[in-house]
Amino acid sequence: MREESRVAVVGGGPAGLMAATVLSEAGLAVDIFDAKGSAGRKFLVAGRGGLNLTHSEHAEPFAGRYGNNAETFKKLLAGFSPDDLRAWLRGLGVETFVGTSGRVFPKEATAAGILKIWLDGLGRRGVEFHYRHRWQGFSEKGAPLFLTEDGELLEFPARAVLLALGGASWPQTGSDGSWTPLLAARGVRLEPFRPANCGVEVAWSEHFRTRFSGRPLKNILLRCSDRQATGDVIITAHGLEGGPVYALSGVIRDRLEKERPVAVLLDLKRDLPQERIRERLEHRRDKESLANFLRKTLHLTGPAYSLLREICPPEDLKNPATLAGHLKNLSLPVINTRPLAEAISSAGGVTFSEVNADLMLQKLPGVFVAGEMLDWEAPTGGYLLQGAFTTGYQAARGMLKWLGHPTRRQ
Ligand SMILES: Cc1cc2nc3c(=O)[nH]c(=O)nc-3n(C[C@H](O)[C@H](O)[C@H](O)COP(=O)(O)OP(=O)(O)OC[C@H]3O[C@@H](n4cnc5c(N)ncnc54)[C@H](O)[C@@H]3O)c2cc1C
Structure with missing residues (x-):
């Protein structure tokens, strides 16, 4: 298949993997690029303390957890809600339960188990994984550039690009925020990263x-x-x-x-x-x-x-x-x-004023953003992963729309 007919998802965390799921289920040829040697490293870290996937509270208070961005999340969550997430997980064979605090956890599956089923499914739908490929910005033609393990600069002419590069806490998992100058150089407004959910x-x-x-x-x-x-x-x-x-x-x-x-x-x-x-x-x-x-x-x-x-x-x-x-x-x-590197999550990143309702960058048509790289914050309790899954889902749907692909609800 020619590269031009493919779409690129950059960042293999929950947001990027959810986007790749939606895009590949719609029949698109998807390539995932990640700077690290494997996907979902922060998701695996989240699994260490009991994987809190989402929360069971009602839509209104749930959206309120996103503070200044509550209205934006109200709309985003209407497209991919906590119930949708639980139904999707059930489809993967992962049953969930509501704990006494209202938090939602997997019944038996571990984070590693969920990730394996998820990646296997993507592989079966022909999604190609390119690890140790660090995104370096765009070429003059607008194609994403990647620095490979061998030190080569790869240009990947994709039909559209979805960035899901994470925030800037726990940099050892890959989300190190080093991409910010690349978007800032394109005139994209970013808020500086700051620690959230920290000591x-x-x-x-x-x-x-x-x-x-x-x-x-x-x-x-x-x-x-x-x-x-x-x-x-x-x-x-x-x-x-x-x-x-x-x-x-x-x-x-x-x-x-x-x-x-x-x-x-x-x-x-x-x-x-x-x-x-x-x-x-x-x-x-x-x-x-x-x-x-x-x-x-x-x-x-x-x-x-x-x-x-x-x-x-x-x-x-x-x-x-x-x-x-x-x-x-x-x-x-x-x-x-405590320092940003130790925080559970981060505030800051691409401001919502830079994206349209489909999470496409206004200044870079055809480039979508999702997950913690967007400037939102929420407390622990499952709101972080839900935010990543929901924005990944919605940005992928936005890309399908932009490509003129039918966007039947999946
Ligand atoms: C200790 C801890 C516990 C947590 N527990 C929970 C929990 O129980 N419940 C909950 O809801 N949330 C939890 N979280 C938060 C949750 O894990 C994150 O919100 C979520 O992983 C964000 O997903 P993401 O896809 O946006 O980014 P990430 O998961 O950070 O993924 C970003 C990906 O982009 C890649 N990348 C970055 N830069 C580049 C580049 N230049 N080129 C190519 N690839 C790049 C990275 O390698 C990474 O794979 C926890 C976090 C931590 C640290």
Whole structure:
């Protein structure tokens, strides 16, 4: 088959593979290019901590998880929804279930198992894989250029190109954001990459850092600006990690751009109102150590008590009213977010103003973009993979439309 009759998908993550699925199912000859030696490396990493594929909540709140891009995602998700994703997975032989938190996971299959079935299916439909091919931009004729393993520059004259190059966290998986100058040089507006769903840094004392790194703070509430999140948090050598921290990391990151440190408030006793805590604290006898008393009366753990000692002036701990205040509103000075490379996802990339409703770049007709390389962010909970799958699906449908190919819903 002549190359001109083929379409190129660049990036073999969930977005690119979903796009290749739609395109090959429509009968197009598809070539996938990836800079790495294999596909879906970040998808495999996501599988390590329990592969959270999507979420079961209703369309409206689901789209709301994409923050400033909620309206855009409302439309995109209408074309490929969480239910569509689960139905598609069922078609692959992958059953899913809804966990207690509403998150959707595979019943039995692992990320590696899903990837294998998926890649095998693409192979059977004639999709060709070109690994260790790093996208280098476009030739004068508009064809994508790739640097091969042998150091050769390959020009691949394709009918249309779909870029799904990922964000810029976990660069070891291939999504290193090194493509940004290539699109910027074509006048495409990009927002700089920033960490999303990441840990935060607190300047612990040496004593606290060495004694409490790795210890949990259980069932606490975190607040910053108008956001709050509950759950378990882990103390690390650098600060804090864990679900509630990731949930607030976007708002903390944005505030850190204007002020430093940012106060994050911790409620260490969610189950009791401040007044009840104060009453209990007033019954303390002088000879009893505060640590013991708090453990017995309020079930306060060692790490939580030591955190109070780390943050509060000593005289505040002696006074029931001020101590009760700190237990409910401990003000933690956050000095930074953890680096982009460590974050679960990234904000930034190609802005939605650069693409049309079919995710085609306005400045580069015939070039479509999908996945985390677009400037959106969402919390953990399955919204990231759903965002990648949905934009991959919709960009591929956009390409079919642009090529004048029938776009019967698949
Ligand atoms: C630790 C961790 C856990 C996660 N857990 C979950 C989870 O449970 N649920 C969830 O929803 N999300 C999770 N995610 C996020 C999810 O994995 C990503 O959002 C998703 O992989 C993004 O898909 P993508 O296709 O846009 O990009 P990627 O998966 O990053 O794929 C991009 C591909 O493009 C290739 N590429 C990049 N540049 C070039 C170039 N110049 N030339 C050629 N190829 C290139 C890369 O090699 C890569 O294969 C997790 C992420 C991490 C890091």
